[in-house]
Amino acid sequence: MSLTGEARKIVALARRDMFQWLSYKSQMFTTLATAVLGIASWGFIATFRNVPIPEYNTDYVSFLMVGILVSSGILPLSRGLQRRLNPWTLETILMTGVKPITFVVGIVSFTYLLAIALMIPQLALGVYIFGAVLNMNLFSLILAIAISSIIIFSLAMISTGIRIVTKVSDPVSWALSTGGSLFAGMLFPISHLDSFIPGISTFSWILPHTWIFHIVRLSALSRGSLLDPQVALSFLGASVFAIIMFPIGLYTFKWGIRRAKRDGTLGWY
Amino acid sequence: MRMTKGDRTPAIKVSNLTKIYRTNAVGRSASGLSTSLNFKKFLISLFGKRTNFFTALDNISFEVPHGSIFGLLGPNGAGKTTLVKILSTLVLADGGKVFVNGFDVEKRPYRVLKELQTVLSEGFGFERRLTGRQNLEFYASLYGLGRDAAQRRIDSLLELVGLPDKGHLAYQRYSTGMARRLLVCRALLSEASVLIFDEPTSGMDPRTALDFRHMMLERLSKKEGRTIVITTHNMYEAQQVCDLIGVLDRGKLVAIGTPDEIRRMVGEKVVLSLTVGGSSIFNETRAPLLVKEVTKVHGVVNVSLTENGSSDSRAMQIEGVKDLDYSKIFSLLLNEHVKIRFIESTQPSLEDAFMYLTKKVKR
Numbered sequence: 195m196s197l198t199g200e201a202r203k204i205v206a207l208a209r210r211d212m213f214q215w216l217s218y219k220s221q222m223f224t225t226l227a228t229a230v231l232g233i234a235s236w237g238f239i240a241t242f243r244n245v246p247i248p249e250y251n252t253d254y255v256s257f258l259m260v261g262i263l264v265s266s267g268i269l270p271l272s273r274g275l276q277r278r279l280n281p282w283t284l285e286t287i288l289m290t291g292v293k294p295i296t297f298v299v300g301i302v303s304f305t306y307l308l309a310i311a312l313m314i315p316q317l318a319l320g321v322y323i324f325g326a327v328l329n330m331n332l333f334s335l336i337l338a339i340a341i342s343s344i345i346i347f348s349l350a351m352i353s354t355g356i357r358i359v360t361k362v363s364d365p366v367s368w369a370l371s372t373g374g375s376l377f378a379g380m381l382f383p384i385s386h387l388d389s390f391i392p393g394i395s396t397f398s399w400i401l402p403h404t405w406i407f408h409i410v411r412l413s414a415l416s417r418g419s420l421l422d423p424q425v426a427l428s429f430l431g432a433s434v435f436a437i438i439m440f441p442i443g444l445y446t447f448k449w450g451i452r453r454a455k456r457d458g459t460l461g462w463y
Numbered sequence: 464m465r466m467t468k469g470d471r472t473p474a475i476k477v478s479n480l481t482k483i484y485r486t487n488a489v490g491r492s493a494s495g496l497s498t499s500l501n502f503k504k505f506l507i508s509l510f511g512k513r514t515n516f517f518t519a520l521d522n523i524s525f526e527v528p529h530g531s532i533f534g535l536l537g538p539n540g541a542g543k544t545t546l547v548k549i550l551s552t553l554v555l556a557d558g559g560k561v562f563v564n565g566f567d568v569e570k571r572p573y574r575v576l577k578e579l580q581t582v583l584s585e586g587f588g589f590e591r592r593l594t595g596r597q598n599l600e601f602y603a604s605l606y607g608l609g610r611d612a613a614q615r616r617i618d619s620l621l622e623l624v625g626l627p628d629k630g631h632l633a634y635q636r637y638s639t640g641m642a643r644r645l646l647v648c649r650a651l652l653s654e655a656s657v658l659i660f661d662e663p664t665s666g667m668d669p670r671t672a673l674d675f676r677h678m679m680l681e682r683l684s685k686k687e688g689r690t691i692v693i694t695t696h697n698m699y700e701a702q703q704v705c706d707l708i709g710v711l712d713r714g715k716l717v718a719i720g721t722p723d724e725i726r727r728m729v730g731e732k733v734v735l736s737l738t739v740g741g742s743s744i745f746n747e748t749r750a751p752l753l754v755k756e757v758t759k760v761h762g763v764v765n766v767s768l769t770e771n772g773s774s775d776s777r778a779m780q781i782e783g784v785k786d787l788d789y790s791k792i793f794s795l796l797l798n799e800h801v802k803i804r805f806i807e808s809t810q811p812s813l814e815d816a817f818m819y820l821t822k823k824v825k826r
Contacts (some may be wrong), residue, residue: 199607210590213701217592261478285553286588290605290653291576455555457544458484458519 200296207300208307217306229266229312230319236262237324249383250415256327257415261318261380264342264410268312285460294447298351306343327415334413334420337429342406343434346441349402353379355443355450358460370401378403402439405432466600472565473526474657474690475533475550482520483601492656498561514596519545521714522559526706527692529656532684535694538540538821543694550692551581558646561655561692580655584662584694589634595645597632599652605813606653613652620648623675623682639666647675651683658683659692664700672700672706678688679703697811708813722813727776727785735781735789738805739796744768744777749799756795762787776804785810 215221216282240258247257252382287297320326353367374380377387377398386403398404409432418425454460483563520542527533537543548554549747552572559567564578589598603613621627624644629637637645640796643666650658660679664672680703683689695701701708702722710718710725720723743749749770758766762783766817781792 202607208599210593210601213597214590214592275526283590284650285583285590287605289551289576289581290602291573292605371481372797422668425485427682455553458482458548458554 200293203292204300204303207297209301211301211304215308216314224376225308226312226315229269230315232266233259233316233319235261237320241324247383249385250411252327252329252415255324256319256461257383257411258264258381259317259324259327260411260414260451261322261407263313263316264407265380266316267309271417288451288460294451296445297356298347302347302350329415331413331417331419334418334425334429335410335418337404338409338413338432341429341436342410345402345406345432345439348436348439351443351447352439355446355448356449358450358454359457373401374403377401379407399431402435405435408432428444472529474529474531474564475525475527475692476562477526477546477559478524478561479559480520480523480546480549480556481518481541481562482549482554483557484517484519486515486517490820500804518714520556523707523711523714523716524559525716525719527690529582529690530688531706532679532683532691532693532704533683534701534708535692535711536698536701536708536817537694537711540713541805541821542714543711544709546789547560547581547583547659547692547694550579550659551583551680552576573743577653578655579657579659580650580653580791582650582661582663584665587642587646588649589642589645591635592633594633595637595641598634598645599630599648601762602649603652606664610769616652617648622649623651623678624648632791640671644675647678655689657690657692659694661694662696663693666754676704691796697795698812698817702813710817710820717820718816725820726811726813726816729816732811733783733785734805734809735783735787735792736802736805736809737781738771738773738776739768739779739799740776740802740804743799743801753795753799753801757781757792758790759793760795763792 236258237255240255246253246255250257293298309433321328324349333420349367349370353364359363377384377394379398380403386400387395387398405428409418409428412428416425418428419461420429439451500614523542523546530592535543535546545554548570549556550563552568555569563575567576568575568576579588585738589595591750593601599617599620600613603617608616617630618627621630624647626641626644626648628691629641632640636643643663647660647663650660663679664675667675679691679693684691684704693700693705705722706724708718708720708725720728743753754766754768757763763781765780765782767780769778769780781787792801
């Protein structure tokens, strides 16, 4: 497997999705508008109830902005994979002999790049209009995004592998996404959960999303350095998640394809 | 790896191939979903208990020599698409072995996909919003072609299939015939020596279908020496282009051979239809004698002489076997001064053979 050859295939898949996206002019406008208006609506809510968030040495506006940016910048990876899973195209693409890992990276690439690009106006709005304060450690932030991407990418593969078999729904993604929005701390610090059921925030740490929000916030809001043992421990925890989940994701994706080939349903919706 | 007709290893070797689909308790089967759902069956299907089995391919064995055109005939549901998908590594078999140019499809799928490319009849796999050329560029990249090589190949392929000035059009503007031709371009982007076309001319107008058959026979098979497998319902097409034909029915390979061999499986029957005139034909003594004499000719099984609605001619039908002695028949007729006004000889067609062979398997 030549790396350049595989990279060229990834670029081809991303280019195809980009051309497709660019061909829908109104969709381009609505995507951009949704991203900006989305962050604006959260900005109004956060400034209405701005309180200090001691866990990250910041305020609620900054805390929420980062949560929303992570949610719209990294999490769409799994959605990108599901949206591109058109079975007819899947069959013809697999017949070209493309490797599963190349295929998966290729079909999420454009969604990912687009989401990252959309973060720029969102970030600008958050900082200059709503007064979010970023206190970044750039190295930690890049590492946090890399670890988070691996976790989400693994989740996307698990989700896709199951979806290739079940065709319609994916209980794993559903559970993680619902659990994530409730317990992972996207909109509020997970310690807030303890005021309803004491000790419940401990369970949040079994969700990969919790680790993603946590390490990104540490590096973007608290200038978290890996030299700080507490920060390093958090990154280690997230890395363990990534290391465990990646092979599981790859295995599940390959299992899904093999199972669909065995059932003869690879081309079914 | 391009093989030639002389190669001993067959391009495709299928041994004892079996595929059994599990169909769930809700009633999902090869023919679709049952309309009679009930809650118990729904619960069973939900928890994965599957009770029904459907044999799509039943112990199939055959070989396709290099450089030949192999036609796969069979009624709907015969197992043609399953077989094609197993060859294309899209479906896994439950028993038996399949080799393409000597490579096992299950153990070395990526290698097999360098040797074989398939154009499926269902779902074309093109992006509707992209142009024909952009779609081909995309697939060329997945086949590992460099940019310049891809452009050259795409130009020549669009020319080959008669779409040299249509590459810039969005795929959604393509007619069915154009889309089919673009599919052929995609299959030919790779250097695969074995090509499979699943019902290639369905949806094509007669002219386009004729051009396609010509390209398949003259260019892909004769000039480039590629091995071609086609599935088709079109007997004329199979008769015209195939060197070898396999007839599938209900998952069984019920016949395999050249088109002539398949036709002969119906029997050796020949029907000679004549429109004849002359005084002897209307003579009540000589006409029955003539019929009796013709009946005695070698190979003749039955002769009939009937009115045909005309006052100066009659219809004579002579049924016989393949080695019918035509010269003896004609000399008998000419000796009686019979005027032959029309003549037609009919042999069993591939369609007759198909109907006969697929009726033999109990449904």
